[in-house]
Amino acid sequence: MDPIAKKSVIGGRVPKPDAPDKAVGRTRYINDMVLPQMLYGRILHADRPHARIVAIDTAEAAKLPGVHVVLTGKDMPRMLFGVNRDNRPLKGDKVRCIRDEIAAVAAESEEICDAALALIKVTYEDLPAVFDPAEAMRPGAPAVHDEKPDNLSLAYRFDHGDVAAAEAESDVVLDDVFDVHYVTHCCMGTSCAIADFDTDGKLTIYSQTQYPYNFKMDLAPALGMHPGDIRVIQPPVGGAFGSKLDVYPYEPVCVLLARAARRPVKLTFSREEEFINAPTRQPARIHLRTGAKADGTLTFRDVDCLLNNGAYTSWGPTTPYVMMRTFSSHYRVPVVRFHSQAVYTNNPYAGSFRGYGNVQATYATASHMDMLAERLGMDLLTLSLKNAQESGEVSPQGSVLADCAFAECLTVAAEKSGFLEKQARYAAARNTPGRIKRGIGLASSIHNAGGAKIHKSDGCGTIVKLDDYARCTVITGASEIGQGIDAVLCQVMAEELGIPMSDVTIVNNDSAIGPWDVGVHASRTTFIAGNGARRAAQKARAQILKAASHQANMPPEGLDLREGWVVLDHSGEPVVKLDRLLRQMHFQKDSELVMVTDYYEPPSEEERPGHVGDMSAAYSHAVHVAEVEVDTETGEVRVLKVTSAQDVGRIINEMGLEAQVEGGIVMGLGYALSEHLLIQDGRVRNPNFRDYKVFTAPEVPEMDLHFIESHSQTGPMGAKGIAELPTIVIAPAVANAVYNAIGIRFKAPPLTPEKVARAIWDRDHGAVAAE
């Protein structure tokens, strides 16, 4: 046999293993699933923002043929769940926002459920409501939760250095309020759960969750169950993006219906329900003051952040935890003061959403850098490079920026896009005739790229086994929610074990099988699960090579695994076929299976009191340059091109990487320009895709992507987490580009045609009262 050369699959272009089935419509999503004997569940929502529930009459609904169960909050003990333990599956006493779950029905069909819901009579006594967080803080404002009369939900503070002293040393201080808006995830698969009990009272829940292990812990108190009695199965999902990182009331409601009906129950949201009742991104009013010296050196940031908590507390109000990292470490900032308050109102409430607070914070910091450059008469690239950290610097919160490629990202994005030349040219053309103006804008940010130790452990368990045919199964705690981890794990196995990627099966859909993992968030999965899988694969490799070394009478260090063979490392000469060796290991006298485990804990630390600690095992930067065309009459903004330079550590799957960056940019463009969940007096006014405008294919601009490989010392094969930065950085790049085009600064996205047209009109004609 010919020698086999060493080949690497890292950095290649690997289609996602789940892609073909999705492309041809074979994937069985959770929304497609039907269990024998299954009933359907639906929820009666309050549809009013604040009221006492005086009475609920379910008698007529219960009599309807086909109805098995009707539940109300009055039927069950007060089982509290959620981040602040302020939520209940069904509300028994009071309505606090329009999405409140008042009653639920399980019936033979969704149509019967709807008919039954229409027969439920609820008597309400409406209460004065409050929708603005500043108003909700005033004395005498209606209390959303009777036991919290001040409406204060969560507060965060970070103080580093003396702001007054830093201000005294500053030559320039910018002082602006940025108001960032409600958007929602728009997952293609609407929220769905299927609950099924066995005769021992143990629960199996088919769920879209992106954190199956802690999900059990968070779901249990809403049910009065032991988390150990809950098994979570994760069928394929139609998107998550952070929306499935918490328990929401429809999940325990579905379980309670199944328990009462003694039948499996499936509960699925309609699209309208999804818009109204699924979590949003956290809106924020960010008062940012930035100080700098005349030479551009940043002196301080001083931030007050007010969050509309809505009626209950999911992850949204905890996003300041990440915002403060941005304010303290996006550029070298010696003095930082960050205070935030989340205040209860009668609005719907926010969860986590790709970027987790950093989308909001970066809109402010990246806008301010652009404003500062103009104020100082410097170009933005020079100002940015002056304040960009280098490898080894430590931020005020203790983020250690190892393997930092910020400056390179800035330089590459600016050079490839022709940023400086175009910015000057477009600014000069601003006041020349012509209704179409062009602009170019640059923005950057930093994000955790090696997990985030928000729990005692940020780890991931992996089990790797090889069968008698050298087929490999990876059982990992890491969930696949479309982000592409399965492809990465196949590559890691192929790389370490010298087998084809098609011989690897990933099992990660059952909490009874998989080992623990925190969940898909914080751009952590490739980094954490990738490291864990690599360590497990290396253990399997060592076991194999040890056995082979006995056979070949060679030290294991002299052997390698390539293309399904054990070979001599130096020459590539084949020694024994891998599957044959595995069978020999298995069926010999001292038989052994290749079956290894690993629990990987990243080298990060929990924050100490005061929010200091190196909470991620890696950090990364991205820089976007957006080029736009503005119709100065209609206000329409068209994005022509996006140039991106992102520190990815090292490319593992180039196709997956491109897809994440492109998808993230498109999602962020919607945030910048068109998406706005309009909530007025606590009601969602545009709960449909007609009036909630996601970006569509014809609007997607040309994208020029550059991947900077900084080779993280801690990442798997040098990789860093990459998934959130593209969504974080693009919106301020667009806003800065619009400023370059027309000279108007938008501090409250989205930059809709009307908002842009109105601002131009007001500037040119003097602000007039709306007719």
Add this chain to the structure above:
Amino acid sequence: MSPQAKGTLDEYRAPATLAEAAEALADGKGTVLAGGTDLMLQAEAGKTPYRGRLVNIRRVAGLRGVTEDGGTIRIGALTTVTDLLNDPLVAEKAPVLAATADKFASSQIRNAATVGGNICNASPAGDMILPLLALDARVELASWRDGALATRTVALDGFFTGPGATVKGPEELLGAVLFETPPAGRTARFVKSGPRPALEIATVAAAIAMTVDGGTLRDVRLALGAVAPTPLRAKRTEALLEGETLDGDLIARAAETVAGEVNPIDDVRATAWYRKHLVTIYVRRLLQDDGKG
């Protein structure tokens, strides 16, 4: 949405001829199904409750297609928006309809949505209505009277009485829309707002038809969408333009006049201010041959 609000369907009919369809609607208790793109959503939302009998007219012979006869173009009610996009007669004689079809929703919706349905849905923002108004179109309404098929013809200008409301009775079926073949030299254009090139409901839309005769404007028809409770003919602006020479001053006066002629509302899509702002921009663009938007 409660099932009561959706109305109920007790009966289904799929007539094969116009006469059978008219008979099925004779008691005024039929809901007509054509493309279904508006009906199904609105019935689900309780906006157009079912009347008890679903009359699927999709099998009625002769209701689909574009023909020309004796100087009149006739578009059958079941002609889809995609048909308009691809029809050679439309491309030659009334290309503004193809241009409008190109801005209409998405491919999937265009494949199902019909011209008759878009007219009967009577949305103030109905795209296809505007160029037809500009072309002085009329509609044929069929009904079953005294045991026979009866037909009346109604001008499209005047057909609409409010959002979702028309002069068509519940017993009547819109069978076709007709207009005189535009003579050589007549121009017609359509412009529609919206940041998205696809799947956009108009914030404002406008269509114009006119003849420029040696620099003088003749027979100007200006139709506006989403600026009033019904699709609107801007007759004061038309009168201002009629017989005048097209120049910058006239365009400015037309923009000013049209702003005073529309009565838009604030809604979730736009404020009245922005709609008025867009109308003046679009009138200028339509007159300047810059309908690209």
